[in-house]
Amino acid sequence: MLLWLIFFTPGWTLIDGSEMQRDFTWHLRKVPRIVSERTFHLTSPTFEADAKMMVNTVCGIECQKELPTPSLSELEDYLSYETVFENGTRTLTRVKVQDLVFEPTQNTTKGASVRRKRQVYGTDSRFSILDKRFLTNFPFSTAVKLSTGCSGILISPQHVLTAAHCVHDGKDYVKGSKKLRVGLLKMRNKNGGKKRRGSKRSRRETSGGDQREGTREHLQDRVKAGRRRKQSGGGQRVSEGRPSFRWTRVKNTHIPKGWARGGMGDAALDYDYALLELKRAHKKKYMELGISPTIKKMPGGMIHFSGFDNDRADQLVYRFCSVSDESNDLLYQYCDAESGSTGSGVYLRLKDPDKKNWKRKIIAVYSGHQWVDVHGVQKDYNVAVRITPLKYAQICLWIHGNDANCAYG
Numbered sequence: 001m002l003l004w005l006i007f008f009t010p011g012w013t014l015i016d017g018s019e020m021q022r023d024f025t026w027h028l029r030k031v032p033r034i035v036s037e038r039t040f041h042l043t044s045p046t047f048e049a050d051a052k053m054m055v056n057t058v059c060g061i062e063c064q065k066e067l068p069t070p071s072l073s074e075l076e077d078y079l080s081y082e083t084v085f086e087n088g089t090r091t092l093t094r095v096k097v098q099d100l101v102f103e104p105t106q107n108t109t110k111g112a113s114v115r116r117k118r119q120v121y122g123t124d125s126r127f128s129i130l131d132k133r134f135l136t137n138f139p140f141s142t143a144v145k146l147s148t149g150c151s152g153i154l155i156s157p158q159h160v161l162t163a164a165h166c167v168h169d170g171k172d173y174v175k176g177s178k179k180l181r182v183g184l185l186k187m188r189n190k191n192g193g194k195k196r197r198g199s200k201r202s203r204r205e206t207s208g209g210d211q212r213e214g215t216r217e218h219l220q221d222r223v224k225a226g227r228r229r230k231q232s233g234g235g236q237r238v239s240e241g242r243p244s245f246r247w248t249r250v251k252n253t254h255i256p257k258g259w260a261r262g263g264m265g266d267a268a269l270d271y272d273y274a275l276l277e278l279k280r281a282h283k284k285k286y287m288e289l290g291i292s293p294t295i296k297k298m299p300g301g302m303i304h305f306s307g308f309d310n311d312r313a314d315q316l317v318y319r320f321c322s323v324s325d326e327s328n329d330l331l332y333q334y335c336d337a338e339s340g341s342t343g344s345g346v347y348l349r350l351k352d353p354d355k356k357n358w359k360r361k362i363i364a365v366y367s368g369h370q371w372v373d374v375h376g377v378q379k380d381y382n383v384a385v386r387i388t389p390l391k392y393a394q395i396c397l398w399i400h401g402n403d404a405n406c407a408y409g
Contacts, residue, residue: 024299025351026290026359028408031389033098034079034397042082042090047178049169051148072097078258078271079394085252086279088178092257095397097390126336128315129306135185135316138285139347139360143306143316145183145245146343148176151307152276153345153362154184154286156399160276161289162343163367163385164259167274171261180253183245184282185316244314249279254398270329272367272385275398287347289395290361291409292331292386295323298348303333303384305366307341317341324381329388331364332372332381342368346384363387 070078076097084090134140142154150166160182167177258271295301301322309317321335331346346364351357364384371380387395389409396406 024297025353026361027353029291029389030099030407031291031393031396031409032100033403033406034390034393035096035098035403036397037094037096039091039093042092044088045084045090045173047088047173047175049172049174051150051166051169051174051176072100075100075390078256078268079390080257081394081398082255082257082260083252084173084177084255086179086250095394100390124336125319125321126309126312127318128312129318130315139287140306140316140318141185141284142287143185143308143344145308147179147181147183147247148174149310149340150343151341151366152182152343154282154284155275155289155345155362155395156286157281157283158278159399160278161345161362161365161395162274162276163365164255164272164274165367166343167253167276168255168260170259177253180250180276181247182250182276182278183247184284186244186246248282251277251279253277256394269367269370269383270385273365273391273395275395287345288359288361289387289392289409290348290363291389291392292363293348293350295326298323299350303331303335303346303348303364305335305341305344305346305384307337307344307366309338310340311338326386329386330367331384331386333384335366335382337366337368337382339368342366 076095079097080092080094082090082092129135129140144152144154144160146152146162146166148166150162152160152162152166155161167174167180254275254277256271256273258268259273261268302320303323304318304320306316306318308315319335319337321333323331323333325332344366345362346366347360347362349358349360352359364386366382366384368383369380370383371378385391392409393403393406396409397403400406
């Protein structure tokens with residue numbers, strides 16, 4: 001019942017009367033232009049890195065406020081990107097940034113209390129989505145699983161947004177990413193087998209001639225269903241609620257140079273995002289990309305995301321929580337999450353200015369658990385990488401191949 005209230009009550013948030021007066025609307029804004037300048041061929045990667053988070057963040061929220069604003073040349077270096085193809089070849093594309101307007105720092109500090117070293121804080125507030133009515137419909141149907149053990153989200157008919165560390169540790173591509181696959185949600189059939197084509201009438205008309213084959217298939221289905229019940233320990237009801245996946249190969253992967261530093265230094269958490277292009281287009285509804293607003297422009301300061309947490313095998317896990325703090329590039333929060341959910345698309349639900357209805361857009365990528373230094377004290381947060389105007393322009397360039405359709409976001 002709570003999920004129905006969350007997803008079908010417009011603008012559902014825990015907010016007071018004053019907050020109801022705020023303008024929680026998606027407003028299109030002009031974004032900088034990122035133009036591809038030159039592409040170089042690089043040596044093929046070794047694909048030997050371990051698939052785990054490698055960044056140790058010591059510069060916390062207050063520390064980031066003191067950092068100088070990156071120069072234009074530094075931003076162009078960070079936003080240049082590597083592309084690795086399914087045959088193992090790799091390129092580096094240098095970019096130029098045009099029409100950039102430097103904005104003032106928008107950091108806010110709410111004084112979040114110190115937490116324990118876990119990704120689930122106190123009472124576990126996550127929801128396992130088991131109902132087929134939710135799993136197979138938007139927005140949950142946009143969640144995908146990566147063969148390297150992370151999550152991601154569909155953002156076009158052929159593209160998936162995820163965390164960069166899911167395929168690259170900052171110095172090399174992780175094991176298994178050379179033959180990277182993406183799992184799209186589908187529901188297991190009641191009998192555990194594939195749907196048979198043709199109408200019920202046509203199957204009845206042909207069943208007489210194939211009676212022995214049909215009986216054998218029926219017995220096989222019963223055996224498979226029994227095995228699943230035994231493995232799950234929860235009977236048929238549980239196995240039917242768990243999703244299965246249709247796996248699709250990845251054609252190429254884009255990673256910003258701000259993350260793929262190679263031997264030139266540590267990867268920057270601000271650039272922990274990547275875009276995967278699928279070999280074949282899917283037919284599912286995807287979620288559009290949006291520019292991350294400040295906490296004050298989020299209803300209740302709330303964010304949402306769904307992923308495949310490792311401690312809940314074969315289940316899609318949804319959560320929502322309020323953002324505790326923010327920097328220009330990161331959202332600091334305590335959404336309950338475990339490994340496996342990293343790479344999930346973080347989204348908001350705001351009003352569409354034209355249609356006056358509520359619309360979800362991705363505004364960040366969930367990166368994972370981090371320790372940060374706050375006034376000399378180590379605090380831990382779950383961190384998400386914000387989609388800034390520059391990152392929006394870059395991801396849009398990756399999707400379309402040029403900046404013609406990326407003027408506003």
